[in-house]
Amino acid sequence: MSLPSDPANTEGGSSRSRIGFFGITKKLTILLLLVATVPMLGVAYWNMQGALSQVTHLEEQNLKLLAIGVAQRLDQWLQDSLLLVNLLAGDPEVIRLLSLPPEQRSTELDSANKTVHHIGRMSTEVASAYVMDRQGRFLVSNNPQVIGQVRPELEYFQAAIGGDTHVSNLRFGTTSGHSGAYFSRPVRDEQGQIIGVAVIKFLGRVVQTIMDEAGNGDITPFLVDREGVIIYHPDPTIRFRTLRPLPQEKIAQLLQTQNFPVATLTSLDDPVLAEHMLGSRQAGYVRHFAPTWKSHHITGIAPLKNHSWVVGMSEDQAIFVLPLNELFDDTMRSLVLVGGIMIPLSLLIGRRLTSPLAVLTQASHLLEQSFTRSGGQEDGLGVVAGSVPPDLQGLLNLKGLIHTTDEFGQLSRVFQKMALEVMQRKEIMDQLVLEKTRQLLEQNHQLASAQQRIEKELRIAQAMQQAILPTHFPIYQSYGLYATMRPALETGGDFYDFFVLDNHRIGVVVADVSGKGVPAAFFMAISRTVLQNLGSKGSPPSQCLAAANDQLCAQNPLELFVTLFYGIFDSRNGEFCYANGGHAPPYHITLEGKVIPLPSPGDMALGVMDGLSYREQSLHLMPHEKLFFFTDGVTEAFDNAGQAFGEERLERALKDSHALGPQEIVERVDDALQNFLQGAQQSDDITCLAFAYHGRFDLPTIQGGNDQGESREMNTMPPADPPPALLAGAQLVMEEHITALADIPRLAGRVEAASSLQGALPRDAIFQINLVLDEWLTNVISYGFPEGQSPAARVRLYWQGARWIVEVVDRGIPYNPLDKTAPNIAASLEERPIGGLGIHFMREMMDQVDYSWESGHNRLIMIKWTPPVEGVQASQ
DSSP states (O other): OOOOOOTTOHHHHHHHHHHHHTOHHHHHHHHHHHHHHHHHHHHHHHHHHHHHHHHHHHHHHHHHHHHHHHHHHHHHHHHHHHHHHHHHHTOHHHHHHHHSOGGGGGGGHHHHHHHHHHHHHSOTTEEEEEEEETTOBEEEESSGGGTTOBOTTOHHHHHHHTTOOEEOOOEEOTTTOOEEEEEEEEEEOTTSOEEEEEEEEEETHHHHHHHHHHOOSSEEEEEEOTTSBEEEOSSTTTTTOBSSOOOHHHHHHHHHHHOOSSSSOOBOOOHHHHHHHTTOOSOEEEEEEETTTTEEEEEEEEEOSSSSOEEEEEEEHHHHHHHHHHHHHHHHHHHHHHHHHHHHHHHHHHHHHHHHHHHHHHHHHHHHHHHHSOOEEEOTTSOEEEOOOSOOTTTTOGGGGGGOOSHHHHHHHHHHHHHHHHHHHHHHHHHHHHHHHHHHHHHHHHHHHHHHHHHHHHHHHHHHHHHHSOOOOOOOSSEEEEEEEEOSSSSOSEEEEEEEOSSSEEEEEEEEESSOHHHHHHHHHHHHHHHHHHHTTTOOHHHHHHHHHHHHHHTOTTOOOEEEEEEEEETTTTEEEEEEESOOOOEEEOTTSOEEEOOOOOBOOBTSOSSOOOOOEEEEOOTTOEEEEEOHHHHTOBOTTSOBOHHHHHHHHHTTOTTSOHHHHHHHHHHHHHHHHTTOOOOSOEEEEEEEEOOOOSOSOOEEEOTTOOEEEBOOOOSSOOOHHHHTTOEEEEEEEEOSGGGHHHHHHHHHHHHHHHTOSOHHHHHHHHHHHHHHHHHHHHHSSOTTOBOOEEEEEEEETTEEEEEEEEOSSOOOGGGSOOOOTTSOTTTSOSOOHHHHHHHHHOSEEEEEEETTEEEEEEEEEOOOOOOOOOOO
């Protein structure tokens, strides 16, 4: 039987094309090529790596020795320069000048001046020489511009007047613009007392000359100071850059003290080189990647013995690796030539070896076609029962291979026998499949009926679960809320709840039961009922969670657990007191639209272990601030690519939502979540609850009593806004009511927290504001109200661009602090009258103070400007 050439038989054609492309002939060809070329390639690569390692090691040692030589030359220059400074400090004329009182020094100035000029001419490397007294005054110098100046703040003066011999970093003169190093030493009298300082400035060109002589076209010398600033490099664009980034405060300090001739200190961002060079105590080398040149370098390192400078000698690895790479390229070209010769030889051998396998492959295709083209009938179940062809001898004669005596002949005979057995067994299997299919069809009908009953019962359970969750959200005068729960399956384990405890308090809870489906739904109903019963009694959240945990542990046969966040909100003062049983803490949405997670200890979930205690925390909400509660089904929702929604996307969705209502916030988060999922299947229950505090709405007066039971009215704050002239465009960031001295420490914390949100007020300015408020409010609460009148004051903090505004309003006795005379701080304690320091602090620490008496209220407004960044001062 010959091979059919039916073009419609796409299955057989596809199979032949795959076998032909990945045939044994090509595999043998590839194998022979690998056997011939891989050993050569391995030997070439091994030899190149060995040579590269040896060359690299030699170059590392060479760079290290070069760096040591440069460091020794610089050390020798430092020692030679110190000899001149010692000569100036020990000169008798200089010692005699500094030993005399200031009014008698004029007679000795000429002699000391000659000494200074003589030492200045002893070396061409000397830029200038100075003699300074103990007060930092320049008495003698070969630079007449500085004589008479008093500069005790200079670093070289500070070091020498303290008894040390000092060598400065390379500094740049403010007038000359040239670099130089300042050498200073104390001048001592015959008794060994320090009476002044001798200073010599040496030109920085000496350092440049030493470094330039050490470099060549391939090796680059450079010098780094203790802060990682490159104070010398042949490339001017690299000078005065740092090895690693420095803080802006440090950069400003260095630019001010060292006088680097650049606007700022940019970084090379080479942390590996910085780690080895900064603070090094011995010579060595380092391999590193240089981001500026985008190449790998080797740098020899050598620290100076007499200074904090470190010498570096750097070379690009590509320079000495290039010859080895060229050698490796030549080897690769030889391998390509060998491969070109081996390809036709390998093809010839492969075809001779695989021609019998091609015959077996052709017979396999014929056997496959006999299965697909055999006749058969289709029964009612869609199964075809085929029949075995009557004669397979012509199909499986294998072109005479069965008569050969080698391994291929034996394989052909086994294949022929196997084909006959397979065709016979196929008919038996068809009958068995037909019978099993009928049985499976009957079982599928039974499973479908059972599935319909289960789905009906689950729909009922889902409706019952949704019914026990609050779906009506009443509108309260002081607060409002809105919530949704979307289960992942027909029933879920998430739940939310809220219940009014009294006229001012409401309890809010969000929880997530472990697992999903019906067991989680039952445990969810039990958990909600237990917590609602305990919470409705008004107990603190920590006690409610502890009691609920004990009850759930006692009735938990499936060993489930629930994470739960429960809090009680008090509309009278905006306090939200809460406890957390292993749940994700909600977000606090501030008046500025910022989204901040509530601080939460995250105690253990409920139902795990009885006898647990839970910690309690509280938060004071400002009017119009919000809270957003959620379960992990929000942050752990996955899209089709397996990426989680996450806390970062949730915080972006909540950002700037302070002006929205609770329902709008929940819908905004849901829209962001659905846009992220893009139709992906929900993996967990999703629950969201938004809570908004509208502000206090109870009576404007509070009745109190004295010891005799008489009632009295507490002062209330005026409804009028502050003067618009001072607060035009200002943003309110904090409001606090003070009714007792015990409230003042809480106010200090609120001021610090509110000002830190803007990130523009230094800590010393915050301390000054709190100090003035403490002094003023202590006087207002203690002495500002008549007998029998309850004290009260309102404090507001505003932010207005570059300044902070503090407003204090009270209905006490009129008192204008601006009319009071400032106390005499210079007077002694016995002569100074008691009081007045608070007003003194206010005037000294605040940039502007304004007072007014209007509608029976004292109104004090204090302004604190954000301090500007100080400029850079030049130093000698």
